[in-house]
Amino acid sequence: MQSKMKESDPILEVENLSASTDNLPILKGVSLTVYPGEIHAIMGRNGCGKSTLSKIIAGHPSYNITNGDIKFLGENINSLEPEERSQSGIFLGFQYPIEIPGVSNLEFLRVSTNARRKFLNKEELDTFDFEELVKEKLEIVKMDHAFLTRSVNQGFSGGEKKRNEILQMALLEPKIAILDETDSGLDIDALRIVASGIKKISNAQTGIILITHYQRLLDEIKPNYVHVMSDGQIIKTGESDLALELEEKGYEWTDNFIKET
Amino acid sequence: MVNENLVKDAVKEPYKYGFVTDIETEKIEKGLNEDIIKLISQKKEEPKFLLDFRLKAFKKWQKMKEPDWAALGYKKIDYQDIIYYSAPKQKEKISSLDEVDPKLLETFDKLGIPLTEQKKLTNVAVDAVFDSVSIATTFREELAEHGVIFCSISEAVKNHADLIEKYLGTVVPASDNYFAALNSAVFSDGSFVYIPKGVTCPMDLSSYFRINSGDSGQFERTLIIAEESSSVSYLEGCTAPMFDTNTLHAAVVELIALDDASIKYSTVQNWYAGDEEGIGGIFNFVTKRGKCLGKRSKISWSQVETGSAITWKYPSCLLLGEESVGEFYSVALTNNLQQADTGTKMIHIGPKTKSTIVSKGISAGNSKNSYRGLVKMGTKATGSRNYSQCDSMLIGDQASANTFPYIKSQQANSEIEHEASTCRISEDQLFYLQSRGIEFEEAVSMMVSGFCRDVFNQLPMEFAAEADKLLALKLEGSVG
Numbered sequence: 001m002q003s004k005m006k007e008s009d010p011i012l013e014v015e016n017l018s019a020s021t022d023n024l025p026i027l028k029g030v031s032l033t034v035y036p037g038e039i040h041a042i043m044g045r046n047g048c049g050k051s052t053l054s055k056i057i058a059g060h061p062s063y064n065i066t067n068g069d070i071k072f073l074g075e076n077i078n079s080l081e082p083e084e085r086s087q088s089g090i091f092l093g094f095q096y097p098i099e100i101p102g103v104s105n106l107e108f109l110r111v112s113t114n115a116r117r118k119f120l121n122k123e124e125l126d127t128f129d130f131e132e133l134v135k136e137k138l139e140i141v142k143m144d145h146a147f148l149t150r151s152v153n154q155g156f157s158g159g160e161k162k163r164n165e166i167l168q169m170a171l172l173e174p175k176i177a178i179l180d181e182t183d184s185g186l187d188i189d190a191l192r193i194v195a196s197g198i199k200k201i202s203n204a205q206t207g208i209i210l211i212t213h214y215q216r217l218l219d220e221i222k223p224n225y226v227h228v229m230s231d232g233q234i235i236k237t238g239e240s241d242l243a244l245e246l247e248e249k250g251y252e253w254t255d256n257f258i259k260e261t
Numbered sequence: 262m263v264n265e266n267l268v269k270d271a272v273k274e275p276y277k278y279g280f281v282t283d284i285e286t287e288k289i290e291k292g293l294n295e296d297i298i299k300l301i302s303q304k305k306e307e308p309k310f311l312l313d314f315r316l317k318a319f320k321k322w323q324k325m326k327e328p329d330w331a332a333l334g335y336k337k338i339d340y341q342d343i344i345y346y347s348a349p350k351q352k353e354k355i356s357s358l359d360e361v362d363p364k365l366l367e368t369f370d371k372l373g374i375p376l377t378e379q380k381k382l383t384n385v386a387v388d389a390v391f392d393s394v395s396i397a398t399t400f401r402e403e404l405a406e407h408g409v410i411f412c413s414i415s416e417a418v419k420n421h422a423d424l425i426e427k428y429l430g431t432v433v434p435a436s437d438n439y440f441a442a443l444n445s446a447v448f449s450d451g452s453f454v455y456i457p458k459g460v461t462c463p464m465d466l467s468s469y470f471r472i473n474s475g476d477s478g479q480f481e482r483t484l485i486i487a488e489e490s491s492s493v494s495y496l497e498g499c500t501a502p503m504f505d506t507n508t509l510h511a512a513v514v515e516l517i518a519l520d521d522a523s524i525k526y527s528t529v530q531n532w533y534a535g536d537e538e539g540i541g542g543i544f545n546f547v548t549k550r551g552k553c554l555g556k557r558s559k560i561s562w563s564q565v566e567t568g569s570a571i572t573w574k575y576p577s578c579l580l581l582g583e584e585s586v587g588e589f590y591s592v593a594l595t596n597n598l599q600q601a602d603t604g605t606k607m608i609h610i611g612p613k614t615k616s617t618i619v620s621k622g623i624s625a626g627n628s629k630n631s632y633r634g635l636v637k638m639g640t641k642a643t644g645s646r647n648y649s650q651c652d653s654m655l656i657g658d659q660a661s662a663n664t665f666p667y668i669k670s671q672q673a674n675s676e677i678e679h680e681a682s683t684c685r686i687s688e689d690q691l692f693y694l695q696s697r698g699i700e701f702e703e704a705v706s707m708m709v710s711g712f713c714r715d716v717f718n719q720l721p722m723e724f725a726a727e728a729d730k731l732l733a734l735k736l737e738g739s740v741g
Contacts, residue, residue: 058696061688086698098693101684102711108697111707115698151711168697 010035011176011207017068019056026052028232034207041210044229045251050211054178058092059085087119091174095181097161100152108152113171137170140197158185166197176207183217195220215247228254282368282473288347293340301346305415310426318435318445325439331573331602332631344477345447388452388468395450410455411466414482417453432515432552440511440546444480451481456491467496478509487522494525511546520555527720532568539598542570549576553585561588563719565728577606580614587616590719595628604634609642618649621713624660631663636677638670645675653683654712706733
């Protein structure tokens with residue numbers, strides 16, 4: 001699929017990945033390679049396995065890998081704990097960020113950031129230094145300082161939760177970010193903030209996978225590749241215009257691909 | 262489901278206070294009868310009124326039945342198989358700390374409670390109780406300058422007999438309940454605090470209770486009196502060695518607050534809880550009660566209960582004085598096969614009295630954790646208010662939590678509010694934290710301390726940090 005010569009090594013390689021939960025197969029042989037600086041979009045109907053793919057890459061314990069490999073920077077990570085994956089630079093932006101009552105957002109962000117910094121052999125930040133860093137990153141997602149003093153995601157609106165995810169991405173500076181329907185539930189202004197945040201954080205060394213239903217996010221962040229998933233498989237891969245075609249013709253159009261394959 | 266393997270693989274933190282001090286002790290024979298009580302009283306050179314108090318209590322106890330209403334299950338206790346007095350052998354009269362057996366000082370050192378002049382904690386005065394006797398009390402002279410009396414109750418019986426005679430048993434009468442009656446008959450030592458009128462105690466006072474001997478029970482008695490417009494913050498800590506038998510601990514604590522006085526009583530209870538199979542551990546049957554006798558007086562209980570095989574404990578407030586205030590902040594954590602039935606009683610007697618109850622129960626493993634609380638508004642408690650909040654957190658799918666709130670109101674012009682919730686640490690929450698680089702154990706302990714924050718905020722500074730650490734330790738390797 002990605003036939004042109006790449007100058008650098010891939011960040012993420014998903015090779016013929018099959019996975020199940022409660023003995024129910026969800027992924028049926030997915031392959032995907034992301035190189036530095038690339039933006040990939042994964043589209044598809046609800047239940048096609050896109051969210052599952054993102055959770056498995058992040059190490060969710062409810063899913064069993066039945067076949068295939070996930071490689072990150074050349075190393076097989078199939079058996080790594082979720083926290084090890086995060087520390088080494090894999091970020092999953094949740095479709096539905098989880099509320100954690102009683103745990104202060106600021107403390108959560110600090111512990112999380114320090115776990116990543118420790119992995120990178122960077123100095124861990126105390127409360128004061130972290131305040132400085134987080135202030136700077138808040139700008140990116142145009143969030144108010146008041147968010148930090150609340151419990152993690154508790155009582156946040158849908159848009160606030162998503163911005164909190166991007167804030168975490170900004171703090172963790174991942175090598176690869178998988179953003180699971182980060183655009184859902186956002187109004188047009190919030191979408192622009194989130195999209196510009198993602199663009200600011202990513203660079204020529206990072207990879208991004210956008211999981212989405214809609215073209216509107218892809219208008220803001222133009223992907224290099226678009227993959228269409230159906231029934232646990234990637235059934236078509238193209239460039240950014242594939243998303244436009246999909247928007248126009250609907251997912252019914254993709255049903256034909258399944259027949260072809 | 263929380264990932265089982267992860268949990269089992271995690272390292273177990275052993276109970277680090279489980280050591281036994283090898284020291285020669287003076288023990289009396291096992292069993293309980295009038296002669297034993299006379300012997301205890303004689304050993305302590307007590308005045309007649311106290312011996313009478315004990316014997317009367319013993320008579321009552323003999324007629325009483327061990328309560329069975331708590332949601333607890335345990336093998337019947339054989340009260341004749343317990344030693345009721347055990348003391349480390351020491352010189353007859355000790356005039357300074359230098360004469361205390363170094364082994365005892367070492368023991369308290371190891372527990373993080375240094376007593377010697379050079380090492381003692383700078384901001385807290387400590388009364389150290391070892392089995393049945395008080396070993397040492399620090400900062401006594403400094404406190405005496407402010408008129409504050411802080412000593413063992415045995416000493417108070419000798420030197421302040423008038424105060425003891427006036428107040429002992431006035432908050433928790435001997436006939437109050439089975440365990441209080443037992444304690445009244447055989448109590449050995451404990452702490453005594455007297456804060457004179459208008460004095461704010463210049464430092465926190467603290468008692469540290471150490472059970473060392475395996476076959477003797479511990480029956481301490483604490484009495485705190487805060488005169489008009491005085492205030493004091495008192496802390497209590499407890500540990501015990503690991504034995505495979507159960508040790509009985511039946512304490513009585515009485516607090517008295519007069520007009521405008523305030524007493525804050527904080528406990529971190531970490532008695533040995535028994536092993537994973539539920540072998541050994543302390544049976545903790547405690548009666549704690551405060552009397553807000555004066556107008557605008559205030560008594561605040563905060564407790565972090567993490568130890569003991571069985572906890573039966575209801576620190577309560579009798580709100581007599583007009584506009585008096587009672588508070589109860591509790592975290593009770595049970596793991597493995599621990600059982601806790603704990604809560605409070607807020608008895609509103611005077612008008613415009615106020616009480617607040619915040620209880621957080623955390624059950625992990627196969628443990629059982631019950632909140633039991635009574636809020637009562639008497640006929641004269643007009644304009645009184647209560648707010649209760651009881652939250653339970655379950656970790657794993659084998660633990661259980663109960664809430665038993667009792668509300669009795671004889672007063673239409675009063676307000677009672679009760680909120681309760683139960684939650685479980687979900688796999689999604691754990692995964693969310695883990696996917697942000699936070700390790701499993703730390704993720705659990707973050708959520709647990711978040712859950713307990715309302716209570717931890719009420720603890721004195723050093724205690725809050727200790728409590729947080731203690732909870733993390735207790736849960737380590739046992740979340741499943």
